[in-house]
Amino acid sequence: xxxxxxxxxxxxxxxxxxxxxxxxxxxxxxxxxxxxxxxxxxxxxxxxxxxxxxxxxxxxxxxxxxxxxxxxxxxxxxxxxxxxxxxxxxxxxxxxxxxxxxxxxxxxxxxxxxxxxxxxxxxxxxxxxxxxxxxxxxxxxxxxxxxxxxxxxxxxxxxxxxxxxxxxxxxxxxxxxxxxxxxxxxxxxxxxxxxxxxxxxxxxxxxxxxxxxxxxxxxxxxxxxxxxxxxxxxxxxxxxxxxxxxxxxxxxxxxxxxxxxxxxxxxxxxxxxxxxxxxxxxxxxxxxxxx
Amino acid sequence: xxxxxxxxxxxxxxxxxxxxxxxxxxxxxxxxxxxxxxxxxxxxxxxxxxxxxxxxxxxxxxxxxxxxxxxxxxxxxxxxxxxxxxxxxxxxxxxxxxxxxxxxxxxxxxxxxxxxxxxxxxxxxxxxxxxxxxxxxxxxxxxxxxxxxxxxxxxxxxxxxxxxxxxxxxxxxxxxxxxxxxxxxxxxxxxxxxxxxxxxxxxxxxxxxxxxxxxxxxxxxxxxxxxxxxxxxxxxxxxxxxxxxxxxxxxxxxxxxxxxxxxxxxxxxxxxxxxxxxxxxxxxxxxxxxxxxxxxxxxxxxxxxxxxxxxxxxxxxxxxxxxxxxxxxxxxxxxxxxxxxxxxxxxxxxxxxxxxxxxxxxxxxxxxxxxxxxxxxxxxxxxxxxxxxxxxxxxxxxxxxxxxxxxxxxxxxxxxxxxxxxxxxxxxxxxxxxxxxxxxxxxxxxxxxxxxxxxxxxxxxxxxxxxxxxxxxxxxxxxxxxxxxxxx
Numbered sequence: 174x175x176x177x178x179x180x181x182x183x184x185x186x187x188x189x190x191x192x193x194x195x196x197x198x199x200x201x202x203x204x205x206x207x208x209x210x211x212x213x214x215x216x217x218x219x220x221x222x223x224x225x226x227x228x229x230x231x232x233x234x235x236x237x238x239x240x241x242x243x244x245x246x247x248x249x250x251x252x253x254x255x256x257x258x259x260x261x262x263x264x265x266x267x268x269x270x271x272x273x274x275x276x277x278x279x280x281x282x283x284x285x286x287x288x289x290x291x292x293x294x295x296x297x298x299x300x301x302x303x304x305x306x307x308x309x310x311x312x313x314x315x316x317x318x319x320x321x322x323x324x325x326x327x328x329x330x331x332x333x334x335x336x337x338x339x340x341x342x343x344x345x346x347x348x349x350x351x352x353x354x355x356x357x358x359x360x361x362x363x364x365x366x367x368x369x370x371x372x373x374x375x376x377x378x379x380x381x382x383x384x385x386x387x388x389x390x391x392x393x394x395x396x397x398x399x400x401x402x403x404x405x406x407x408x409x410x411x412x413x414x415x416x417x418x419x420x421x422x423x424x425x426x427x428x429x430x431x432x433x434x435x436x437x438x439x440x441x442x443x444x445x446x447x448x449x450x451x452x453x454x455x456x457x458x459x460x461x462x463x464x
Numbered sequence: 465x466x467x468x469x470x471x472x473x474x475x476x477x478x479x480x481x482x483x484x485x486x487x488x489x490x491x492x493x494x495x496x497x498x499x500x501x502x503x504x505x506x507x508x509x510x511x512x513x514x515x516x517x518x519x520x521x522x523x524x525x526x527x528x529x530x531x532x533x534x535x536x537x538x539x540x541x542x543x544x545x546x547x548x549x550x551x552x553x554x555x556x557x558x559x560x561x562x563x564x565x566x567x568x569x570x571x572x573x574x575x576x577x578x579x580x581x582x583x584x585x586x587x588x589x590x591x592x593x594x595x596x597x598x599x600x601x602x603x604x605x606x607x608x609x610x611x612x613x614x615x616x617x618x619x620x621x622x623x624x625x626x627x628x629x630x631x632x633x634x635x636x637x638x639x640x641x642x643x644x645x646x647x648x649x650x651x652x653x654x655x656x657x658x659x660x661x662x663x664x665x666x667x668x669x670x671x672x673x674x675x676x677x678x679x680x681x682x683x684x685x686x687x688x689x690x691x692x693x694x695x696x697x698x699x700x701x702x703x704x705x706x707x708x709x710x711x712x713x714x715x716x717x718x719x720x721x722x723x724x725x726x727x728x729x730x731x732x733x734x735x736x737x738x739x740x741x742x743x744x745x746x747x748x749x750x751x752x753x754x755x756x757x758x759x760x761x762x763x764x765x766x767x768x769x770x771x772x773x774x775x776x777x778x779x780x781x782x783x784x785x786x787x788x789x790x791x792x793x794x795x796x797x798x799x800x801x802x803x804x805x806x807x808x809x810x811x812x813x814x815x816x817x818x819x820x821x822x823x824x825x826x827x828x829x830x831x832x833x834x835x836x837x838x839x840x841x842x843x844x845x846x847x848x849x850x851x852x853x854x855x856x857x858x859x860x861x862x863x864x865x866x867x868x869x870x871x872x873x874x875x876x877x878x879x880x881x882x883x884x885x886x887x888x889x890x891x892x893x894x895x896x897x898x899x900x901x902x903x904x905x906x907x908x909x910x911x912x913x914x915x916x917x918x919x920x921x922x923x924x925x926x927x928x929x930x931x932x933x934x935x936x937x938x939x940x941x942x943x944x945x946x947x948x949x950x951x952x
Contacts, residue, residue, distance in 0.1 A: 281891045282911065303846030314850040314860065414853030415920075459890040461850065461860050461915045 263287075267448035271324040274455050281455065288456020291449055295441070304460050309419055309436055314460045317416040321405040322462055328454035334440035335408060342440055345407035350392060351431025364388040365426040371401045371413045374421060487687055489611070490752035492594060493604035493744075497771025506582045507591055515638065518645035522546070525870045528907065535647050541907075547831060548907075550868060559827040563820055568695075570816035572702050574808055575789065576709040580695065581766035586688050589639070589681035590750065593632055600628040604747055632682045633674070640673030686751035689764055696761045706807050710765040711790040712745075712756040715799050723780050738782045745769035745787060755787055837873070838866040839934040841914075841945040849952045855920030859949050863889075863912045865934060867904040874937040876901045877914065881930040881949050883922035888915045901937065916949060924951050 180189045182200055189198040223229065227243055229236040237243075256263075262283055266274065274280045293302060299310045306312035311319065320330045320343050335343040350356040356364070366376040367385025376382075393401070396409040403411030410418060418436075419429050441450055520532040522545055529536060534543040542549040549556055571578040580587060601607050601624055610621060644666045645653055656662035657670075680688055689696065703709070717739035721729065729736045739756065746754050748769060751762045755769045773787040794804035844860040851857055867873050876899050879887045889900040890913040904910045918924050927948045934943045 275891045278891065278910065285913070301846060303844060305847035305850075312847070312850065314847055314858075315852055317853045411853065415851055415855045416853050459913055461858060461890065461913070 263448050266452060271328060271451065271454060271458075274451070275324070275459070281459070284452040284455040285459055287449065287452040288454075291445065291453055292456060295445070296453075304457065309434075311418055312416070313457050313462055315416055315462050317411065317414060318405065318462065319408040319410055319418070322458075324454055324458050326405070327457050328450065330438060331450055331453050331457070332440065332442045335438040336435055337437060337440040339440035339442070343408050343438075345396070345409065347396075347409075347429060347434040349431060349433030351427075352433070355392065356388065356430070360384075360388050361427055361430050362423075364393070365423055365430055368393075368401065368412050368426055369421065369423065372415065372421070377423065484691065488752060490686060490750065491604045491607050491747075492750045492752075492768070493747040493772075494598055495744075495748040495768050495771045495775070497768075497774055499767030499771050503582055503591065503766060503768075507588050510583065510585075510588050511592070515642045518642065518650035524548075528870055529649060531649055533646060534649070537647060548868065550866070553834075556827060556831070559823050562823050563827075566816050566819045566823070569702055570813060570820065572699055573704065573707050573810070573812045573816065576703065576707055577695075577699055577763075577765040580689065580699075580764040581710075584764075586680060586693070587750075587764060587766065589635075589677060590685050592635065593681040593685075594750065596631045596635070597628055600624055600631070629682075632678055636674040636677035636681070637670065639677045640670035643673045644669050686762065686764075689751060690762050700761065704812065705792045706810055706812075708789040708791055708806070709759060710755060710763065710767055710770060710787065711795070712739075712758070712787050713785075713790060713795065713798075714756070714758075715795055717756065717786050738777065738786050740776065740780065742776055744772040744776050748772040835941070835943055836868040837875070837934065837936055837941050837943045838868065839932060839943045839945045840864045840866070841932050841947045843947050843950070847952075849950045851952055852917070856917050857920075857924065857949075857951050858915055858917040861914045861916065861932075861947060863914045863932070864909055865902070865904050865912065866909045867906060869906060871906050873904050873906070873939075874901055875904060876935045876937055877912075878933040878935070879914070879916045879930050880933060881916075881918070881924075882928050883918040883924045883949070885930065885949070886917045886919075888917070889913065890915065918949065918951075924949060926951055 180191055180198070181187070182189050182198060185200060188201045190201045192199045223236070225239050227235055227238045266280060266283060266287070269277070269280055274284050292300075292304070296304070300306050300313055301310075304313035311317075316322065318326065320326060320335060330343065333339045333341040333343070336346065348355070351358070351361055362377070363381055363385045366380040367382060367389050370376050370382065370385070389401070396404060396407050397412055398404050398409070401412035403409050410416075417425075419425055419434060441453070445453070517533050518531065521530050522532040522543070523530060524543070529541075529543055531543065532545050534541075536543065540551045568579055597607070601610060610624075613621070641654075641657065644657075648666070653662060653666065657666065684692075716737065718737040720737050720739040720741045723740050726736045726738075726740070745756065746752070746769075748771070749755070750766060750768065751764055753760050753762045755763065767789075770785065770787045770789075774784045777784050777786055790804070791806075794806075797804055840863070842862040842864075844862070849857055849859055863877070865875065867875075876896075877887060877889065878899055879885045886898045887900060888894070888898075889902060892900050892902060894900040900914075902910065902912065916930065927950050930947050930949045932945045932947065934945075936942070
């Protein structure tokens with residue numbers, strides 16, 4: 174760059190930078206000294222910071238700084254303190270029975286608050302943030318419970334899950350009657366329509382109710398019970414109510430009967446501590462669906 | 465566009481003076497008279513209220529704070545005698561601020577800077593600090609002499625200065641101490657403060673207020689009014705020709721002459737001003753101005769120059785109030801030989817009074833009629849509605865009940881909508897079906913989960929309004945909230 178310091182502005186008597194736009198030249202006004210000094214100080218500060226605090230990522234670790242400080246350790250300490258502060262309340266939650274928690278407004282509030290957070294972290298991906306569920310994932314706000322909706326039953330399901338691989342998990346599945354060749358195409362259509370008729374839904378024109386009933390009696394009653402009332406022991410849904418986990422339209426039913434269903438609820442024992450599972454059970458029960 | 469600017473063409477647009485003038489030390493002289501007495505009285509009143517109000521007790525029943533004025537931040541409550549405010553009623557403070565602002569306007573349109581001269585904390589504490597200074601170091605002349613003295617390090621002088629600053633700090637410390645008493649039970653806090661058991665934050669605030677009081681009233685003084693305070697600027701825009709201001713009646717004062725000369729000239733029948741150029745009005749002025757130069761931004765209109773001038777006028781046998789409360793119009797009128805007119809009732813003052821009355825009235829009305837039972841309802845968003853196995857539809861709500869009274873209440877909740885709704889509160893086995901009852905402890909809130917169900921056959925529309933009735937079983941007080949009942 175050419176030195177333009179010799180170019181003097183006639184009005185102010187100051188030198189210009191030599192930059193010119195439409196006849197307007199820029200005065201060469203240096204930055205204030207305090208500003209420049211502050212700027213250099215920030216550089217010095219930054220270098221000091223790199224040395225004092227953990228800063229530079231290395232290949233397998235990072236520079237650790239001078240005083241062994243790490244924000245991760247700070248967080249751990251703070252979390253431990255938090256646990257200590259909440260200790261009494263959480264202990265009370267762990268000691269109380271499920272029914273007692275619901276009757277004590279303070280414990281109920283605590284369980285609901287704790288449960289809501291944990292639910293958001295762990296359960297919401299499948300059941301939705303408000304527990305509204307989705308196709309294949311039960312709505313926890315309604316009163317239809319495959320494995321039972323009392324406090325204890327809900328707790329049991331959360332602890333061990335369903336088809337989770339845990340020894341105490343709920344087992345039982347909807348067989349794939351079509352894929353396994355137990356029922357033929359037209360039989361599946363007939364029994365699907367029969368199941369729809371159980372809960373008062375419309376049926377296909379010319380559908381043979383007697384035949385459907387016969388197929389149902391031979392293949393389905395074992396799990397779904399007489400009249401399709403379901404069986405919480407085996408997780409067999411009630412087919413006479415208005416709630417359908419996998420959909421109540423004919424196509425969905427045909428798919429269910431042909432392919433079978435075996436949704437998995439993971440076991441949370443071991444992943445969440447007992448007091449948390451208790452809080453979860455109370456929270457889910459208080460969503461409104463509990464029996 | 466390549467025109468060269470000739471520096472001689474640039475005209476200076478400077479204002480008349482610099483933006484800031486270094487502080488000139490002001491040595492106000494003591495003075496006695498009507499306005500000084502008013503100032504003493506108001507100072508005693510203001511300081512008395514500030515320092516002792518936290519110790520006034522008010523019985524609110526067992527378990528409730530017994531302090532008449534208390535800002536209870538941890539529990540989000542504000543107590544003012546018989547009034548207890550909750551955080552959501554903070555709008556009363558808005559009302560209070562409106563009233564305060566308009567009251568300031570009203571004061572200003574009637575009598576100029578009454579606030580600045582008599583009531584502003586800066587004025588009150590500075591005045592108090594001046595009184596201390598006068599007591600320890602003597603009056604104006606003595607202080608000026610001592611400050612100018614070539615031998616300031618005499619033991620006597622040092623002890624004087626130490627004593628003055630000690631008293632100042634003591635007052636400042638007490639000022640900070642009184643401040644924190646408004647935020648906690650005063651007697652308890654005093655005990656805790658003395659035994660060093662009080663929370664750190666209390667000591668920090670005492671420190672802050674001690675420092676500000678000491679610095680603002682002891683050192684910055686009139687500088688605060690001149691440079692820090694926005695009110696002189698706002699006041700200048702609000703004032704009008706009818707507003708009474710501390711005014712030098714130059715029509716009567718000019719032309720200034722000595723007492724002797726004035727007598728001689730008067731004997732000859734010539735017009736002579738009453739002002740004898742004694743500078744007493746300047747000597748007593750706490751902001752160090754000369755009121756005879758006309759209305760000035762620095763003038764806080766404390767009226768001390770009126771007292772000083774009156775004393776002189778009495779001595780030389782001339783009528784009082786050469787300096788007095790007056791307005792622009794009257795000076796004009798007197799010069800024209802007309803009688804002065806004072807008009808307090810004007811469009812402006814009537815409007816201000818009306819605003820104060822209206823806002824105050826609304827506040828009093830709402831305070832008097834406000835409910836001590838309240839209910840807030842929040843509809844569940846996810847899911848908004850749930851179909852149950854028998855086809856009935858249920859909506860869930862988070863209900864917050866507020867019991868602002870000083871006693872526990874048993875309340876019942878009803879949900880009324882077009883459909884035949886049933887109500888259930890989670891965690892409560894209701895004795896009366898569909899009308900759950902719950903106890904809310906006094907001065908607290910309870911959050912409930914409320915489930916409202918419409919039977920399948922009712923077949924409600926997509927969204928119907930629901931009215932929640934919350935009834936105090938004992939007193940029959942009712943609070944309501946509306947929301948919607950949604951169908952899937």
